[in-house]
Amino acid sequence: MKLKLVLFPIMLLAVGFVSNAQNESSTKDSVYVEKMENIYVAEDGSEVHTSTMITWKVLPDGEKQKLSESRTTTSVLADTNYEIIEDTMDFDIEPYQNYGMGKDYDDLRDTFKNIFKPKDRFEATWAGLEFAYKNWQINDNSDNKDAYALKGGWMFRWNFFDIEIPLASNIGFFTGLGYESSIYYLQNPVSFLQDITSDPLLIDFPIDIRYIEDTRLVSRYINLPLFFEIQSKNKSFAANVGVIVGLNIYNRFKNDYDNNNLDMSNSVKLDNRFDINRFKADLSLRFAFKKIQIFGEYALVPMFKTSFVKVYPFTIGLNLAF
Numbered sequence: 001m002k003l004k005l006v007l008f009p010i011m012l013l014a015v016g017f018v019s020n021a022q023n024e025s026s027t028k029d030s031v032y033v034e035k036m037e038n039i040y041v042a043e044d045g046s047e048v049h050t051s052t053m054i055t056w057k058v059l060p061d062g063e064k065q066k067l068s069e070s071r072t073t074t075s076v077l078a079d080t081n082y083e084i085i086e087d088t089m090d091f092d093i094e095p096y097q098n099y100g101m102g103k104d105y106d107d108l109r110d111t112f113k114n115i116f117k118p119k120d121r122f123e124a125t126w127a128g129l130e131f132a133y134k135n136w137q138i139n140d141n142s143d144n145k146d147a148y149a150l151k152g153g154w155m156f157r158w159n160f161f162d163i164e165i166p167l168a169s170n171i172g173f174f175t176g177l178g179y180e181s182s183i184y185y186l187q188n189p190v191s192f193l194q195d196i197t198s199d200p201l202l203i204d205f206p207i208d209i210r211y212i213e214d215t216r217l218v219s220r221y222i223n224l225p226l227f228f229e230i231q232s233k234n235k236s237f238a239a240n241v242g243v244i245v246g247l248n249i250y251n252r253f254k255n256d257y258d259n260n261n262l263d264m265s266n267s268v269k270l271d272n273r274f275d276i277n278r279f280k281a282d283l284s285l286r287f288a289f290k291k292i293q294i295f296g297e298y299a300l301v302p303m304f305k306t307s308f309v310k311v312y313p314f315t316i317g318l319n320l321a322f
Helices: 002-029 078-089 094-098 100-115 143-148 189-196
Strands: 031-041 047-058 064-076 128-139 150-168 171-186 212-231 237-258 265-271 279-289 292-299 310-321
Touching (some): 128 171, 143 189, 150 310, 279 310
Antiparallel strands (some): 031 047, 128 150, 150 171
16 A cells, blocks of 8 residues: 555656657747848838848637737849849849849840940941042043043042931931042143133143143042941941041142253252032942942032033942041
8 A cells, every 4th residue: 555655646746757758849849930121112112122030929719919029121123132032042033133123123224235335336337448449531522622531540539537426226317527639640731730720821830841741630538428338237237328428628730840951950840730610529439348438429519610521530449437
């Protein structure tokens, strides 16, 4: 009987110990942490990132009891926020880039990138250095026609720059600015000088005209192009047509002569003593292959103001684009 009385308290203590252990285990297992993430765009355009952590305890009857709550809020620009999340949380941020201001900003940035990509931008084929063969057509049925005959000539042109008006990435208009110097070699320099100066005896001429052997007419212009151009999709080929308007800024005759076939030769230069039109307008057709362009031009306005002889220069040349 005494043994039973001793064992009974011990059994009560053991049952109590097991019950307490089970209660503690149940209490420990019923506590958990809930984490919530929220991203939204504020009125000032910044992106607000809120992180909330709540510790809950589940009671025996199934109800939840809040033990603690903590919240962290950051407000930064969209791109900066993406970088912080990617670096610290190590998960794919792509889904968030299509949300709110972030997506609008990316779209706007990509639009400007596409506008200024060289391959997508219309660029004219005007700027460069040009070298060409020059001559002119004479519209006259009188004897004066022979006085204007040429041996030929050549032209140098420096096209400084161009200004494009694009209609698409490979179609548009352009204008610009250029400098031109043309040299014409005359077959009958004496007859030409007598006719163009309206002075048959060339009284004011500084040398005896009988000794003139060669005359070169130099004419210089400032040019303004007005063109329409179309290009292939890969920009390797282009064609354009338009008009080059020129302002005459300088003229000179350079005359080489031999004094009665003696061992003495010299040259005389005459500046701005001829009847050349102040303005010119040349129709131009051009074809470009990458950085090389070939072109042909024909004058729409006579070079000289004379009413009895109409002289129309024409040009065939090559442009080395910048």
